[in-house]
Amino acid sequence: xxxxxxxxxxxxxxxxxxxxxxxxxxxxxxxxxxxxxxxxxxxxxxxxxxxxxxxxxxxxxxxxxxxxxxxxxxxxxxxxxxxxxxxxxxxxxxxxxxxxxxxxxxxxxxxxxxxxxxxxxxxxxxxxxxxxxxxxxxxxxxxxxxxxxxxxxxxxxxxxxxxxxxxxxxxxxxxxxxxxxxxxxxxxxxxxxxxxxxxxxxxxxxxxxxxxxxxxxxxxxxxxxxxxxxxxxxxxxxxxxxxxxxxxxxxxxxxxxxxxxxxxxxxxxxxxxxxxxxxxxxxxxxxxxxxxxxxxxxxxxxxxxxxxxxxxxxxxxxxxxxxxxxxxxxxxxxxxxxxxxxxxxxxxxxxxxxxxxxxxxxxxxxxxxxxxxxxxxxxxxxxxxxxxxxxxxxxxxxxxxxxxxxxxxxxxxxxxxxxxxxxxxxxxxxxxxxxxxxxxxxxxxxxxxxxxx
Numbered sequence: 001x002x003x004x005x006x007x008x009x010x011x012x013x014x015x016x017x018x019x020x021x022x023x024x025x026x027x028x029x030x031x032x033x034x035x036x037x038x039x040x041x042x043x044x045x046x047x048x049x050x051x052x053x054x055x056x057x058x059x060x061x062x063x064x065x066x067x068x069x070x071x072x073x074x075x076x077x078x079x080x081x082x083x084x085x086x087x088x089x090x091x092x093x094x095x096x097x098x099x100x101x102x103x104x105x106x107x108x109x110x111x112x113x114x115x116x117x118x119x120x121x122x123x124x125x126x127x128x129x130x131x132x133x134x135x136x137x138x139x140x141x142x143x144x145x146x147x148x149x150x151x152x153x154x155x156x157x158x159x160x161x162x163x164x165x166x167x168x169x170x171x172x173x174x175x176x177x178x179x180x181x182x183x184x185x186x187x188x189x190x191x192x193x194x195x196x197x198x199x200x201x202x203x204x205x206x207x208x209x210x211x212x213x214x215x216x217x218x219x220x221x222x223x224x225x226x227x228x229x230x231x232x233x234x235x236x237x238x239x240x241x242x243x244x245x246x247x248x249x250x251x252x253x254x255x256x257x258x259x260x261x262x263x264x265x266x267x268x269x270x271x272x273x274x275x276x277x278x279x280x281x282x283x284x285x286x287x288x289x290x291x292x293x294x295x296x297x298x299x300x301x302x303x304x305x306x307x308x309x310x311x312x313x314x315x316x317x318x319x320x321x322x323x324x325x326x327x328x329x330x331x332x333x334x335x336x337x338x339x340x341x342x343x344x345x346x347x348x349x350x351x352x353x354x355x356x357x358x359x360x361x362x363x364x365x366x367x368x369x370x371x372x373x374x375x376x377x378x379x380x381x382x383x384x385x386x387x388x389x390x391x392x393x394x395x396x397x398x399x400x401x402x403x404x405x406x407x408x409x410x411x412x413x414x415x416x417x418x419x420x421x422x423x424x425x426x427x428x429x430x431x432x433x434x435x436x437x438x439x440x441x442x443x444x445x446x447x448x449x450x451x452x453x
Contacts, residue, residue: 031330034359042363048075049082050365056098057091057291058332059160065332066102073099073106083114085365090167090288092118097165123164129153130163132228133171134259139186140175141262146250147183148174150236150266150274154258158265159295167288170221170229176246177234181211184232192222192230201406212412216402238399240392241379242277243315244270268300269308273317276324283378284327284357285369294328297336305339319384322347326354353381397426 031054052072055065086095096115104112130153140147149172156166175183184194196202207213213220218235236244252270256263266274275296279289312318326344328334336344344350360367379396383389400418408421 031358034355034362043078045076045078046081046365047362048072049078050085050362052077053082053085053089053091053095053287053365054330055332056095057287058098058334059094059162059165059295060333061098061102062333068332069098070103070106073103079108079111081365083111083118086115087118088366088368089286090169091291093122093165093167094291119164122167126153126156126163126166126168128226129168129171129228130259133173134261136171136173136186136190136230137258137263138261139190140173140183143182143186145175145179145182145186146264148250148253148264148266149258150174150271154263154265155271155292157258158271159292159299166292170231172231172233174233174236174249176250177214180214180232180234181209184208187222187230187232191224193224195221195223195229197402197406203402203405207405210412213402213405215415216400216405216418236274237277237281238392238395240316240388240395241281241382242273242317242320244273248315268296269303269311272296272300272308272321272324273312273315276320277317277382279324280320280382281379282369284323285361285367287361290324290327290331293324294331294334297325297328297334301337303337305337309339309343316383316388319347319350320382322350323354323382326350327357330354330358398422 031051052069055069055072058065061069082095083092086092092115096112096119099107099115100112133149133153137147137149151172152168152170153163156163156168160166173183194203194208203213214234218238219231219233222230222232235246236242236249239245249266249270252267253264254267256265265271272293275289275293279286279293282289284290309318309321312321322340322344325336325340329336380389380392383392398419400415400422404418404421404425407425408418410417
């Protein structure tokens with residue numbers, strides 16, 4: 001196992017210490033060309049705001065990036081849109097950090113003050129969540145439960161080197177399926193209660209304590225009176241989407257320290273697979289998911305990329321990893337390993353899909369989330385072959401969810417009946433449109449407008 005120390009923040013660079021421009025190992029997308037195409041369709045000040053956000057979303061910048069940020073700040077900028085988009089994309093901390101460091105003298109003082117207040121609110125929240133995560137991990141350790149944190153404060157320290165530079169809204173922990181009920185009890189003892197499903201339905205205590213709920217979902221959210229939300233996971237993604245068994249995940253961990261206490265967390269390779277798959281599942285609608293990947297890739301410069309891509313292919317994540325890597329090239333100071341960039345150049349579909357995602361972000365930077373149908377159809381597009389798409393489609397169409405349990409509570413002995421109810425619900429709600437548009441239509445290119453909000 002690898003060992004890392006997450007209790008010590010990685011030093012962030014002062015403006016005069018920023019990195020030199022990295023040489024690209026292959027032809028990368030040209031952000032200026034994309035912006036030029038959008039200028040005839042988008043208000044100039046809105047486009048400058050989005051461009052400025054993209055320019056500020058790395059922990060370390062080089063002199064060229066700094067000059068570009070200052071140049072943009074002197075142009076007409078929709079500052080209100082910039083702040084709103086930064087909040088939606090979870091990038092307020094990085095935006096404030098970089099603007100304060102390199103452009104404080106060329107932006108309106110009121111804008112910087114508002115960003116400073118938002119930064120402090122985010123920072124205070126991150127500190128509170130980090131302390132609570134440390135306490136939860138300590139409780140699980142005392143009860144001999146293997147508990148793996150991912151995303152949240154742990155990811156901020158590991159990839160950003162500073163707890164306050166990544167906006168964190170909740171805590172995510174992974175446990176073995178056999179430990180779920182025990183962790184449920186531990187959370188109850190710490191003042192947490194299961195959140196209402198779909199914000200409306202409250203399941204009974206017996207439903208959770210019997211362990212029946214683990215058959216309907218792969219995670220469940222808990223909250224306490226302080227507003228802290230803990231997402232308890234026993235599987236991170238459906239196996240047909242990402243073939244990561246619990247044994248695989250628990251054997252690809254690295255040891256370290258968090259808040260001075262010992263922890264285990266995903267190793268870099270597993271974390272890369274997860275981050276790319278998680279963003280792919282949700283349609284890449286948040287820019288900070290791309291930033292997470294870019295910062296992680298900075299830590300993996302000595303990786304065996306050929307072997308890594310082969311392993312990603314075996315678990316069904318190759319397309320997602322290549323797409324995530326390609327998207328990072330739209331960010332400042334990004335170059336890819338030659339093995340990865342060569343593979344991307346051989347995959348025009350990945351480049352087309354990545355360009356589509358970035359165009360959507362630039363044209364509509366305050367887009368929040370796909371509706372359920374479009375999220376699932378994008379989900380299917382992430383699989384590389386027809387057979388993989390069909391297997392994922394079949395799982396989505398037949399596996400019972402908590403929606404079925406909410407509509408018709410049944411005893412455990414009658415659980416198989418939920419498969420029929422699931423098919424009925426999907427047929428009524430989604431199947432005709434999903435089938436006609438994606439299962440049989442092939443991988444024809446979709447326009448940004450078709451997949452917009």
